[in-house]
Amino acid sequence: MKPILVVGASVGGATAANTLAQAGLPVIMLERDLSWVKPCGGALPPKAFEEFDLPQSLISRKVHKTMIHSPSERRAEIDVVGIEEGNHDYVAMACREDLDPFLRARAVANGAELIEGQLLDLAVQPDGVEVTYRAKEEREKRTMKVEVVIGADGAYSTTAKALGLDRLPRCIAIQERIRLPEDKMARWQDTADLYLGHDVSPDLYAWVFPKSDHVAVGCGAGPGNTAEARRLLANLKQRIAPELAGGEVFLEEAHALPMHPREHIAFERAMLVGDAAGLVVGTSGEGIYWAMKSGKQAALTLIDVLPDVSEKALRQYEQIWWKEYRTMYRFLQWLQKWGYGNERQMEVFTDMCRNKDVQQLTFESYMHKRMTRVPWVAQMRMTFDILASQVRHYLLPRKKRMPA
C-alpha cells in the first residue's frame, strides 16, 4: 500500500498520524516549518489529557477560576467546577512550543515518517494522490504518490485549496506573550480572564491566559475588523495597564482562526481535520481539542474503511462527526452572535455567566466534553435571570466603564 500523507504536523495532524502509525499503517507527516510555534492561547480541557494520553508535564499552569469582564467592567467570577465537584476541575494552560513537538515525536516513535517541507499542490487520481512539495532548504520541487491525504494544515489550508474548496470566513487572533514582574504575576496565579467590549474584541472575547512564567494577552477580530487587530490589542493592554505594569513582551504572534465549519470534510482520497475543516467552536474559539479529536476520528475511519478510499467510504468520518457535534456547533455559533452582538448584549452575557446553573453547565461541557440535560428548575432560573438582565441593560441608561 502507498503511504498516507498527513499535511501539517501540529495538534490535528500529529494526532491523526499517531493513530495511523499505532495501527501499523505507513504514514508520512509533511510539516512546513518544524521550528514555527503556532500562535495560540493554549487553553485546554482536562478531557484532552485523558483522551489523548497527554502527560501532565505539558501543563504550564492550571487555573481554577475565570473572570469575565463586561464592557463596563462589571465582573463575573466563576469557579471552574462542573456539575459535581471533582479533582479534574481546571483549565490547563499549555504552551504550543511544548505540546506540538511532543505530539510529533510520539507519532514518529510509533512509526510515522516526518518530512520538513511545504505542500504546493496535489492531484487526486484513480490510483492515488500525486503530491507536489518542496522540502525545506531545497529549491527543486519533489513529487510523491500517496494513497490518501489528510489535510491538517490549518486555517490557510493548501490541501483545501488544492481540492478546489472555498476559503472559510476567518478572524484574526493576535496575542502578545508578556513576562511580568513577580508581584504582578501573582494576580494571574489561578485565574484566566476574559474581556468583553467592542473596543477590545468585537467578535470574540479578549483574554489573559497565564502560563508558568508569563501571560498570553490577546484578542480576536472578525471579517471586516481584521485590519483593526493591533489597535484592539493596544486597547486591551491600555484597559489592564496597571496589571501589566513592568511587563516585558517577548513574543508577538497572530494567526487566522476559522469562524465557520465546512459542511463537507471528506472527499475521494482526502479528508480535512482541525482548522483546515473549520472545526473551531464558536463563542470560545476553542480549536486544539477539536483538531485532535477530528484528527483521531478521521484516522479511525480510514483504518476502518481501507482499502476503500472512495468518497462514499471516507464520508463516514463526516457523518460520524456531524451526527455527534452538529447541534453543539450550531448552538455555540448562535451563542456567539447572541452574546457578543453588541455591548448591551455583552453586559447580558456577563450577567448570564453569574448564574450558577450556567456556570456549572458551561464547565461540565467544556471540561468533560459531555452535554448534560438541564433540569427544568434550572432552565426556569436561567430564563428568568436572562430576561431580567435584558430588561436592565436595554431599558436603563448604560454605565460608564469602571477602572480595572
Ligand SMILES: Cc1cc2nc3c(=O)[nH]c(=O)nc-3n(C[C@H](O)[C@H](O)[C@H](O)COP(=O)(O)OP(=O)(O)OC[C@H]3O[C@@H](n4cnc5c(N)ncnc54)[C@H](O)[C@@H]3O)c2cc1C
Ligand atoms: C491567537 C490564537 C489563540 C488561540 N487560543 C486557543 C486556545 O486557547 N485554546 C484552543 O483550544 N484553541 C485556541 N486557538 C485555536 C487553535 O490554535 C487551533 O484551533 C488549532 O491549533 C488547530 O490545530 P490544527 O492542527 O488544525 O492546525 P494548526 O495548529 O494551525 O497547524 C497547522 C500546521 O500545518 C502546517 N502547514 C500549513 N500549511 C502547510 C503546507 N502547505 N505544507 C506543510 N505544512 C503546512 C503549519 O506549519 C502548522 O504546523 C487559538 C488560535 C489563535 C490564532
